[in-house]
Every structure is written in structure tokens, then in C-alpha cells.
Amino acid sequence: MNKELKSKLWPISLAILVIILDQITKILVMKNIPLYTIGASFFGDFFRIIHVANTGVAFSVGATWSDTLRRFLFSLIPLIVIGIVVAIYFRNNTWTKLQRWSIMGIVGGGLGNLIDRFFRAEGVVDFIDVKWFGFQKAPLAILRMERWPTFNVADSAVVVCGILLVVSFVVLSIRESKEAKKDKKEN
Secondary structure, three states, X not given: OOHHHHHHHOOHHHHHHHHHHHHHHHHHHHHHOOOOEEEEEEOOOOEEEEEEEXXXXXXXXXXXXXHHHHHHHHHHHHHHHHHHHHHHHXXXXXXXXXXXXXXXXXXXXXXXXXXXXXXXXXXXXXXXXXXXXXXXXXXXXXXXXXXXXXXXXXXXXXXXXXXXXXXXXXXXXXXXXXXXXXXXXXO
């Protein structure tokens, strides 16, 4: 196996790990905590394990939409997007290691939640609940909340890897800009 292909295949292990951890934690929560019940609290009520089902997407957007519309928008379209991302992933030879690992972390998180959407009628299982010290006078309602919307391992992977990916592109852009200025000065 050539080095280039190997560098593209190794990050897939992160996607697989995210899917496995996500599904194991969801199974444990479903087996041990009744739906819409707090199973455990830590550090007072700062961190809680609570079993909820989300038929919408982030922040329960679309939870009240028709089942057909939700299935199309939240299952089929993301599946197509993930397929396109994976195709581009294998065709691109310019991404850094961090970018490749970040992309696969996002893919793993996306697939973890899609498994729920396709195989769990109640929706995506969320269970991580943290206190959010909202700002009472903030203009956006999300900033005034007492608790952050409940999430899961897949969501965490998408957010953390998404931030890493954006930061890596910003750092790379700054680096390339500095090199271009340096080259311009030398010529």
C-alpha cells in the first residue's frame, strides 16, 4: 500500500471509533435510564446524564415538522453530503494530517447520529447535559439559556473536529499569506 493511500485510510479509524463510542454510550443510556429522566448528576447540577430523544437537529430545530420532511432533510440529505465529503476526501491530496483526521471525526459523528435517525424511531439519543451560565441580557435567546441543549458523543466529535478543521484552515491561510508576502519582497 502506498504512503499516500495509507495517510488517507488511517484517519478512517477515528470515524469508526467515534461511531462505536457513540453507539455504545447511547445503548448504555437507553438500557439504564428511562426516557426523559436524569440518570446522574455531577458537580452539583453542572453536569448531568439525562436520556432524551431528539427528532430534530441541533437545538431541536425541526422537531415539530412532519415525519416525512424530517426524514428527508435530516437523514437523506446528510447521507448524501457525507458521501460527497468522503469522495472529495479521497480525491484531495493537499489536506494536512490534522485536516484529514478532523474530517473523519466529523464524518464519524455524522454517521453516528444518522444511525439513530435510520434505526431509532424515537430519534437521536442525547444524554450529555451541562449547565450554561447564560447572559441574562444577551440579544440571542441561546445565550440566555440556563442549560446547554443536550448532546451526545457524535455531536461532540462534530463540534470539536469542526473547530479543529476551521482553525487548521485559518492557520494554513495565514501561513500561506506570510509566505506570499515574503516571496513578493524577495522578488
